[in-house]
Amino acid sequence: MKGKIVSIHSFRGGTGKSNVTANLAAQVAMTGKRVGVVDTDIQSPGIHVLFGLDENKMGKTMNDFLHGKATIREIGFSVGDHPGEGEGRAKLVGSNLFLFPSSIKGGEISQILREGIDFNLLNEGLQTTITEFDLDYLFIDTHPGLNEETLLSIATSDVLIIILRPDNQDLQGTSVTVDIARSLDVPNLFLLVNKALPKYDFSVIKKDIEAQFEATVTGVLPLSFDMAENASKDLFSLRYPDHEWSKSLRGVVDFVLAAK
Amino acid sequence: MSGDILKQLRETDFFKELSDDALQAVAAEGTVRRYAEGESVMRKGDAADSFFVILDGNLKIVTQDAKGDEIIINKVQPGETVGEMSLIDQRPRSAGAVALEEVEALELSKDVFLELLTERTDVTLGILKGYSNRLRFSTTYIEKVIDWSQKTAEGDYSFLENTQPMLNRAGSDDDKAAQLLSAFYSMVRKVKAREEGLKQELERLTFEIDQERRKREFEEITGTEFYAQLKAQAKALRERRAQG
Ligand SMILES: Nc1ncnc2c1ncn2[C@@H]1O[C@H](COP(=O)(O)OP(=O)(O)O)[C@@H](O)[C@H]1O
Numbered sequence: 291m292k293g294k295i296v297s298i299h300s301f302r303g304g305t306g307k308s309n310v311t312a313n314l315a316a317q318v319a320m321t322g323k324r325v326g327v328v329d330t331d332i333q334s335p336g337i338h339v340l341f342g343l344d345e346n347k348m349g350k351t352m353n354d355f356l357h358g359k360a361t362i363r364e365i366g367f368s369v370g371d372h373p374g375e376g377e378g379r380a381k382l383v384g385s386n387l388f389l390f391p392s393s394i395k396g397g398e399i400s401q402i403l404r405e406g407i408d409f410n411l412l413n414e415g416l417q418t419t420i421t422e423f424d425l426d427y428l429f430i431d432t433h434p435g436l437n438e439e440t441l442l443s444i445a446t447s448d449v450l451i452i453i454l455r456p457d458n459q460d461l462q463g464t465s466v467t468v469d470i471a472r473s474l475d476v477p478n479l480f481l482l483v484n485k486a487l488p489k490y491d492f493s494v495i496k497k498d499i500e501a502q503f504e505a506t507v508t509g510v511l512p513l514s515f516d517m518a519e520n521a522s523k524d525l526f527s528l529r530y531p532d533h534e535w536s537k538s539l540r541g542v543v544d545f546v547l548a549a550k
Numbered sequence: 551m552s553g554d555i556l557k558q559l560r561e562t563d564f565f566k567e568l569s570d571d572a573l574q575a576v577a578a579e580g581t582v583r584r585y586a587e588g589e590s591v592m593r594k595g596d597a598a599d600s601f602f603v604i605l606d607g608n609l610k611i612v613t614q615d616a617k618g619d620e621i622i623i624n625k626v627q628p629g630e631t632v633g634e635m636s637l638i639d640q641r642p643r644s645a646g647a648v649a650l651e652e653v654e655a656l657e658l659s660k661d662v663f664l665e666l667l668t669e670r671t672d673v674t675l676g677i678l679k680g681y682s683n684r685l686r687f688s689t690t691y692i693e694k695v696i697d698w699s700q701k702t703a704e705g706d707y708s709f710l711e712n713t714q715p716m717l718n719r720a721g722s723d724d725d726k727a728a729q730l731l732s733a734f735y736s737m738v739r740k741v742k743a744r745e746e747g748l749k750q751e752l753e754r755l756t757f758e759i760d761q762e763r764r765k766r767e768f769e770e771i772t773g774t775e776f777y778a779q780l781k782a783q784a785k786a787l788r789e790r791r792a793q794g
């Protein structure tokens with residue numbers, strides 16, 4: 291089947307979901323794949339910020355499409371044609387990377403849920419996006435936690451990447467998401483640790499967390515001042531490809547590309 | 551006395567400051583003794599009435615532990631002296647000396663030793679210089695060890711990087727103070743390594759999941775009508791996708 295849906299999820303906000311999604315999508319696009327990113331996490335900074343896009347210029351959203359007020363063509367924003375400022379982002383010129391803003395204004399999504407958007411409608415929307423843009427991968431930056439909207443994206447995912455910090459609060463929350471993902475038969479369930487303190491042995495963290503969940507940890511990304519400082523200015527892994535964070539992130543790309 | 555003995559005397563720490571003339575005088579008073587392997591040159595507790603300059607062969611300096619078993623506290627090589635301490639402090643032998651192989655030594659009596667001290671200022675000075683040199687040498691090392699001990703106590707191991715361990719000297723018996731320093735150095739290295747191992751073990755994160763809570767939260771989510779419907783739809787979707 292063509293076009294895989296890759297959802298990125300985390301139990302808590304601030305885990306690095308948007309940063310991972312943007313960098314992962316960019317790295318996959320750099321391998322020559324056609325990639326879309328659906329931004330459903332409206333918390334700032336939204337993923338469009340990471341691509342250096344002005345939200346005023348983005349116009350229509352996925353919500354308009356789901357309401358029949360816009361075609362998917364009108365919504366897709368070509369990052370390859372309009373990369374934001376920055377040395378790293380400039381590397382995306384000519385790539386097939388498209389951004390699909392879901393909702394700029396908070397509350398629109400809950401409105402949709404209230405109005406009864408169902409699984410099949412969302413899924414059709416995503417499938418149309420994949421077909422119209424001939425995508426190999428469609429990344430979804432989901433909401434933190436397990437609300438109904440998140441459950442919908444997990445249910446439709448071919449690949450689910452759960453990001454967690456290496457602490458017990460995140461492990462507890464992640465454990466429920468892992469069980470849900472298994473209950474919903476997600477074919478590829480991956481874990482990704484972010485913000486790990488460099489003083490720890492990452493291979494031990496990986497081993498211990500894999501043992502807790504019996505799931506693959508695709509990478510352990512360090513907590514880094516460089517990241518915290520530069521994340522919104524440019525796409526970090528493109529700007530600093532030799533940084534530990536970037537190297538480990540590229541390791542995750544291999545898992546995504548290999549997923550069946 | 552043969553020229554060989556003179557040459558050997560000149561190579562000892564003890565006599566190396568003496569003039570040829572003074573050396574002649576010492577050698578003339580001494581008696582060359584031979585010991586077979588395992589033979590005692592001196593015994594712990596004996597009254598001290600002579601000392602020995604080792605001319606050939608190695609000895610061990612021994613004492614006993616609480617159970618009476620032998621402990622080797624040192625090894626002595628040709629050129630070194632044994633037993634001279636007792637002559638100065640007038641106390642019984644603090645340790646025994648046993649030949650490890652065939653040993654040849656020049657025994658000098660207490661009387662000769664004291665005579666030398668009183669009558670030959672150059673000999674006295676030479677002996678004092680020898681002691682002084684040994685002492686200074688040891689003091690430098692002892693000061694280093696004190697310095698390192700303090701740093702180690704404070705967890706400052708930087709001297710390990712800044713210091714060349716005297717590995718070339720360790721293993722040779724010629725300088726006990728240097729050996730002490732070398733042993734101390736490698737001890738601190740091991741202490742540091744063990745401490746780091748401990749640190750890593752301490753800083754290993756411990757992960758724990760409350761399984762009761764996990765189950766409860768899972769059931770709260772999956773127990774809804776919404777979820778049951780979603781699960782059925784997801785299942786159907788996966789089957790559709792599997793068929794292409
Ligand atoms: N590995 C990291 N080291 C340091 N800061 C990070 C790291 N990953 C993310 N951040 C920072 O943490 C904040 C939250 O990241 P974000 O990607 O917006 O998380 P989420 O989408 O999960 O809320 C941002 O300020 C980001 O720059």
Ligand SMILES: [Mg+2]
Nearest residue numbers: 307308331333
């Ligand atoms: Mg986010």
